Amino acid sequence: MKLITAVIKPYQLDEVKEALRAFGVQGLTVTEASGYGRQRGHTEVYRGAEYTVDLVPKVRIEVLAEDEDAEQLLEIVVKAARTGKIGDGKAWMVPVETAVRVRTGERGPDAL
Amino acid sequence: MNGADTTFVLVSAFLVMVMTPGLAFFYGGMVRVKSALNMLMMSFISLAIVSVLWVLYGYSLAFGPDTGGVIGNLDFIGLKGISPESLTEKGGIPVFAFVLFQMMFAIITPALMSGALADRVKFSAWAVFLTLWVTIVYFPVAHWVWAEGGWLYELEVIDFAGGTAVHINAGIGALAAVLVVGKRIGFKKDPMRPHSLPLVMLGAALLWFGWFGFNAGSALAADGTAANMALNTQLATGAAMLGWLIYERVRHGAFTTLGAASGAVAGLVAITPSGAAVNAMGALLIGVVAGAVCSWAVSIKYKLGFDDSLDVVGVHLVGGVIGTLLVGFLAVDGVGGLTQFGKQALGAFSVMAFSFVVSWLLAKLVQATIGFRADPDDEAAGVDQAFHAETAYDFSAVGGSSLRERGGPSATPGAALDETLTATGSDRHHDSKVEA
Numbered sequence: 001m002k003l004i005t006a007v008i009k010p011y012q013l014d015e016v017k018e019a020l021r022a023f024g025v026q027g028l029t030v031t032e033a034s035g036y037g038r039q040r041g042h043t044e045v046y047r048g049a050e051y052t053v054d055l056v057p058k059v060r061i062e063v064l065a066e067d068e069d070a071e072q073l074l075e076i077v078v079k080a081a082r083t084g085k086i087g088d089g090k091a092w093m094v095p096v097e098t099a100v101r102v103r104t105g106e107r108g109p110d111a112l
Numbered sequence: 113m114n115g116a117d118t119t120f121v122l123v124s125a126f127l128v129m130v131m132t133p134g135l136a137f138f139y140g141g142m143v144r145v146k147s148a149l150n151m152l153m154m155s156f157i158s159l160a161i162v163s164v165l166w167v168l169y170g171y172s173l174a175f176g177p178d179t180g181g182v183i184g185n186l187d188f189i190g191l192k193g194i195s196p197e198s199l200t201e202k203g204g205i206p207v208f209a210f211v212l213f214q215m216m217f218a219i220i221t222p223a224l225m226s227g228a229l230a231d232r233v234k235f236s237a238w239a240v241f242l243t244l245w246v247t248i249v250y251f252p253v254a255h256w257v258w259a260e261g262g263w264l265y266e267l268e269v270i271d272f273a274g275g276t277a278v279h280i281n282a283g284i285g286a287l288a289a290v291l292v293v294g295k296r297i298g299f300k301k302d303p304m305r306p307h308s309l310p311l312v313m314l315g316a317a318l319l320w321f322g323w324f325g326f327n328a329g330s331a332l333a334a335d336g337t338a339a340n341m342a343l344n345t346q347l348a349t350g351a352a353m354l355g356w357l358i359y360e361r362v363r364h365g366a367f368t369t370l371g372a373a374s375g376a377v378a379g380l381v382a383i384t385p386s387g388a389a390v391n392a393m394g395a396l397l398i399g400v401v402a403g404a405v406c407s408w409a410v411s412i413k414y415k416l417g418f419d420d421s422l423d424v425v426g427v428h429l430v431g432g433v434i435g436t437l438l439v440g441f442l443a444v445d446g447v448g449g450l451t452q453f454g455k456q457a458l459g460a461f462s463v464m465a466f467s468f469v470v471s472w473l474l475a476k477l478v479q480a481t482i483g484f485r486a487d488p489d490d491e492a493a494g495v496d497q498a499f500h501a502e503t504a505y506d507f508s509a510v511g512g513s514s515l516r517e518r519g520g521p522s523a524t525p526g527a528a529l530d531e532t533l534t535a536t537g538s539d540r541h542h543d544s545k546v547e548a
Contacts, residue, residue: 044305046368047371048364049304050364
């Protein structure tokens with residue numbers, strides 16, 4: 001099993017969600033995040049005092065996938081999140097030992 | 113008794129009352145989340161304290177029969193001798209209407225200073241300072257400016273609704289208090305962004321609305337002077353908002369919401385002393401000058417290094433001085449000129465000198481006795497928790513809080529619950545031993 005994590009632009013969340021649903025993914029975890037990369041922050045002015053806001057708001061999505069689906073899912077996420085402009089984010093994938101469905105105790109692929 | 117005038121003055125008093133909550137929101141939105149409630153309370157507490165002081169002795173000191181041009185006597189202590197039938201000599205309105213109207217001025221004036229001391233003073237110390245300040249600074253100055261026999265009143269200084277008595281007085285008093293109390297931890301280093309600009313806008317709107325009572329109501333009659341003042345209030349405020357926004361756009365590249373709200377308040381401040389003595393063009397000029405100059409003036413604190421947190425000096429002192437001085441030249445009916453300008457300057461600077469010295473001494477007195485400044489840890493964690501045992505907003509569903517049982521271990525509100533936690537911890541430890 002694999003865990004796919006992506007940090008993306010907040011406005012692309014719906015696209016990613018739809019694309020995953022179309023593929024048949026049953027669930028997804030979304031966290032509000034902030035960070036910086038090549039995209040620079042912005043400046044705010046309050047009565048002449050200028051503040052640089054370095055951290056840009058992002059959302060972090062996490063989805064578990066079976067090994068054989070993982071590559072394809074990663075591609076789907078990346079494609080849906082892409083706008084082509086700087087700040088589109090990152091996606092990565094790591095192996096997962098196991099997963100348990102809390103309600104039933106099912107393990108492995110059955111828990112997805 | 114004149115029914116129309118009485119109605120107008122009473123309604124004006126109600127309008128001025130809402131300025132203090134308006135100010136609370138104006139300031140409250142500008143501070144960080146951790147001290148938002150404290151900022152609201154610093155204004156609200158003035159409604160409580162000064163209402164009481166005003167009828168006990170404040171009205172008598174400010175508007176009682178004159179003693180040497182500097183203060184009223186104690187004839188009206190506890191509103192002694194004033195009945196519902198008592199009428200003012202000039203206007204023929206009930207004295208009670210005048211007492212109520214002027215009470216609202218005494219309430220908002222010390223509250224104006226609170227913005228300069230945001231985030232870092234003990235609430236009890238603020239309440240004591242407010243009590244002393246309104247007694248020793250405001251009541252006498254209100255007498256000088258507005259009471260028959262008061263020395264600035266007799267000198268014919270124009271201060272229609274309180275540019276000198278209210279705004280210059282509070283602005284310079286705030287500066288003195290800031291110099292005693294010192295900067296916030298992290299001033300000029302940490303970001304101190306307003307936590308809610310919509311609240312600031314709402315507060316500015318309430319101030320603007322209430323200010324019609326403040327300014328036009330000061331005519332104490334439903335007449336042409338009141339109408340002129342109301343019109344000029346609107347004109348100067350609009351012009352000042354434009355002045356501030358244009359300066360800001362040129363200097364910093366954006367039309368900010370905070371700038372619009374601040375510009376409006378700067379205009380309201382500047383037209384307060386002057387609005388009844390100028391025509392519409394004069395009002396527009398006073399407004400636009402106040403907006404642009406105050407927009408620049410709020411940056412002085414960074415250069416000079418005093419932490420006037422919410423710009424009481426930059427907006428109220430500077431705006432008050434602009435209005436008070438400009439009316440010297442712009443006053444219509446042949447009043448304006450160098451002579452009047454000289455009187456205006458004398459009035460403004462006497463009040464500044466008196467208020468600065470006495471405010472500084474009072475702040476020092478509070479600092480030396482009960483301590484003005486909050487504990488650094490309390491300041492870092494936020495004065496809301498330390499002095500009010502509350503949090504402004506519940507942001508999270510997973511707060512980790514639970515209801516304390518009545519009769520349970522007592523704790524000082526706001527204090528960390530060390531004792532309770534330790535007790536629970538040792539119980540758990542005990543349990544696990546039994547299981548083992």
